[in-house]
Amino acid sequence: MEAGARWDFDSYAAARWPRLVHTAYLLTGDLHEAEDVVQATLAKVYLAWSRISRLDEPDAYVHRALVNNNLSRFRKRRVVHLLTSVVPDRPREAPHDQVEQRALLLSALAELPPRQRAVVVLRYWEDLSEHQVAEILGCSPGNVKSQASRGLRKLRGHPALAALAAGEEDGR
Numbered sequence: 001m002e003a004g005a006r007w008d009f010d011s012y013a014a015a016r017w018p019r020l021v022h023t024a025y026l027l028t029g030d031l032h033e034a035e036d037v038v039q040a041t042l043a044k045v046y047l048a049w050s051r052i053s054r055l056d057e058p059d060a061y062v063h064r065a066l067v068n069n070n071l072s073r074f075r076k077r078r079v080v081h082l083l084t085s086v087v088p089d090r091p092r093e094a095p096h097d098q099v100e101q102r103a104l105l106l107s108a109l110a111e112l113p114p115r116q117r118a119v120v121v122l123r124y125w126e127d128l129s130e131h132q133v134a135e136i137l138g139c140s141p142g143n144v145k146s147q148a149s150r151g152l153r154k155l156r157g158h159p160a161l162a163a164l165a166a167g168e169e170d171g172r
Contacts, residue, residue, distance in 0.1 A: 064136040116151035
């Protein structure tokens with residue numbers, strides 16, 4: 001690979017790293033696993049960067065690779081990891097309420113099946129269109145709609161999130 005193409009990949013990876021880790025964190029529920037998934041994804045992308053960088057939307061390709069790597073992690077996993085309901089690394093600038101709400105949301109997300117979780121994260125957190133999510137996941141937009149609907153229904157029915165919503169309605 002020539003020096004210019006390598007620099008392009010380095011720049012791309014450095015610029016996208018925080019967002020990719022954040023997306024992977026929402027998919028995995030664990031910061032360290034998220035970093036591992038992103039690192040594995042970028043390693044695979046690097047090998048084909050000369051082709052990927054010429055695509056109209058290399059971000060869509062990378063997101064799809066990220067989701068696929070995460071789904072593969074579930075299929076290959078031999079040791080069960082327990083996701084905690086509390087995020088161990090709390091941002092210092094976030095108020096306590098936001099940290100607690102984020103932990104509840106992550107706990108509820110962790111209970112969704114991997115594909116539903118991927119759809120919910122890409123559609124509502126990454127704010128991608130149904131068509132973009134369908135391209136990333138390699139499915140139809142109708143499948144994205146049904147997975148999103150089921151995922152949101154499960155999240156709305158999750159006891160911790162229902163209690164949180166009830167507290168907000170009471171004015172807390």
